[in-house]
Amino acid sequence: MRVVMIGVGYVGLVSGTCFADFGHEVVCVDKNAERVEKLNNGVMPIYEPGLDRLVESNVEAGRLSFTTELADPVAEADVVFIAVGTPSRRGDGYADLTYVYAAAEELARHLNGPTVVVTKSTVPVGTGDEVEAIIARSNPDADFDVVSNPEFLREGAAIEDFKRPDRVVVGVTSERAEKVMRELYRPLYLNETPLVVTDRRTSELIKYAANAFLATKIGFINQMADLCEAMGADVQQVSRGIGLDNRIGSKFLHASPGYGGSCFPKDTLALSRTASDAGTPVTIVDAVIASNDRRKASMAERIKRAAGGSLEGKTVAVLGLAFKPNTDDMRDAPSLAIIPALQKMGATIRAFDPESIGEARRHFEDVTYADDAYDTLRGADLAVILTEWNEFRALDMKRLSDSLADKILIDLRNIYRPEEVRSFGLTYHSLGRP
Ligand code: NAD
Ligand code: UDX
Structure with a gap:
């Protein structure tokens, strides 16, 4: 089949x-x-393991080819995907559909023969109806269908x-x-x-429901971690203990x-905005967001407490900046909240991330970037x-x-065993473990 993919970001390029x-x-x-130029020169515009070889x-x-010109490929296509960004609209949290609607407008003129237009972008319920209306308005003769096909890939394992x-x-x-x-x-x-085939609105909602459910699992276990800390229990074992129940599942x-x-x-x-507007607020999801x-x-405060109550004049070695491993993506990464807060508390930051330092430079001021994990420790407390x-x-x-003057390691991902770390004379803080 002849396919056009509009948008070569994390989703469009991989799909x-x-x-x-x-x-x-x-x-x-x-x-x-x-x-597009980078891709035509064999250079990946994003970091995703294995993608360079697959593209090549x-x-x-x-x-597979890359272009900035929509006209000819759309005219020849059987299927045209819209995989452009749908970020939060500044100020109110609604999905910003500007890019989706602009893409629909642009492709409409060039449709030629029966074509399926697919929204792969994550879009609120009813967006497919609007995309259909835009295309019909721009090109009343077009022979097309609009389909919703949400994408569930994760960055780093895309x-x-x-x-x-x-x-x-x-x-x-x-x-x-x-x-x-x-x-x-x-x-x-x-x-x-x-292959789950539904009506268009249901498919649009499935994507939001899936993400909100996964976010709820994480929010739940994070609150359990706090409870574990207060009660002297171990969240890793709570996760394992509940996750082995198939009805719960061990992931996330x-x-x-x-x-x-x-x-x-x-x-x-x-999702929260959509639900409130529909008069059926998703208060569970609202609580997860908050x-x-x-x-x-609260993480910077936790780090300050672990450092003995003050970060004034301290140098903090930060390992990892991306929101998760195996990506260079920093959108809404916890580091974006934590690093400026640490700096406000008087800390100097040395940081390292294997893939996202280029991106990090656009976000942080006064951070020194190290060459590797051990280089990050130089002069750090x-x-x-x-x-x-x-x-x-x-x-x-x-x-x-x-290397660490104060011999303190704060592990916000629980990747070490407390007793092992402590055997090296380090004070070790992690999440939800005694
Ligand atoms: P992205 O920001 O990485 O990429 C979007 C691309 O679209 C950019 O390269 C931009 O230049 C291009 N673009 C915007 N308007 C255009 C237009 N009119 N014509 C041609 N190109 C245009 O976005 P992303 O992370 O790939 O996300 C895309 C969509 O997929 C979003 O709706 C997102 O919610 C959804 N999604 C993302 C992921 C993920 O892991 N990133 C997973 C599942 C779903
Ligand atoms: C997510 C969804 O998993 C994917 O299906 C969807 O298509 C896009 O959004 P992604 O954001 O790439 O994928 O990564 P994911 O692995 O889901 O992690 C998201 C965030 O949750 C990260 O910050 C990660 O650190 C965090 N997380 C994940 C936890 O805090 N705990 C977990 O158990 C899992």
Whole structure:
């Protein structure tokens, strides 16, 4: 099939490349000429493990290309995906649909022959109706269907998630569109991936419900971590103890400094707005949002307490800046709340992240960036683990202990065993463990 992917961000680039890898002919279109130029020179505009090789092999095979020009690829396409950003609208938390509607407007003119237009962006219920209306207004003769096909991939594991998803959801309004979507995803569901076919509005809501539910799991275990601290219990064992119950499931029960990233924060907020407007507020999700915001904001205070009550004149070594490992993405990362708060408390920051330092420079002032984890420790009084990159999981504790003037390690991802760290003479603080 001939596929156009509008938007080559984390979702569009991965999805477009994987569809090409399934054998479809894919043209990726982005307004951002710099991104497109990079891709045409074999340089990835984002960090995602394995993506460079997959892009290279599909470009070489002639199935994948990149352009800023929409017209010809759309005219020739069977399926056109909209995979542009839907960030929080500044000030009110609604999903900003400007980019989605602009893309619909732009593609409409060029439709030629029966085409399925698919919203892969995460969009509030009813957006498909509006996309359909925009296209019909701009091009009354167009022969098209609008389908919802939300994406569930995670950054850092995006290719694996796309190629081996738990399910594919498509929301359709016609049999013709369903047939096209089945053909597009045939390589997957032949592999026994369930294809959940619904109406368009239901599909749009499934995406928000999934993200809000996962965010709720994290919010819940983070509150359990606080309770464990107060009661002398161990949250890791609580997670294991409840997670082995299949009805609960063991995933997304890791205590953390709060969830971040480009999806959970904005999608929970957008769902909350949709629900309130519909007169059926999702108060559970509202509580999760508030509790996650409080949690991120409270982490600097926790670090100060662990440092003995003051950070004035202290140098803090920060390990990890991205919102999770294996990505360079810093959208809504806990580090964005924690580092400025530490600086306000009088701390000097030395930081290292394997992939996101370039991005971090745009966010922080007066941070010194180190070359690796051990370089971060130079002249530091204490160290804080903010992101659980693999390379932070087996640090030489003797070296840490020798380097840190105050011999304090604060592990906000629980990647070490307390007794082991303490055996090196370090004071160790983690989340929800005695
Ligand atoms: P992104 O910001 O990384 O990329 C969006 C891209 O779209 C940019 O390169 C931008 O230049 C381009 N763009 C915007 N308007 C355009 C237009 N009119 N024509 C051509 N290109 C245009 O976004 P992302 O993280 O890939 O997210 C895209 C959508 O997918 C969002 O709705 C998001 O909620 C959803 N989503 C994201 C993830 C994730 O892990 N990032 C996972 C699932 C779903
Ligand atoms: C998420 C969803 O998982 C994915 O299905 C959706 O398509 C996009 O949003 P992503 O944001 O890439 O994916 O990463 P994810 O692994 O879900 O982590 C999100 C945040 O939650 C991170 O800040 C992570 O550190 C945090 N998290 C995750 C926890 O705090 N505890 C956990 O147990 C799991």
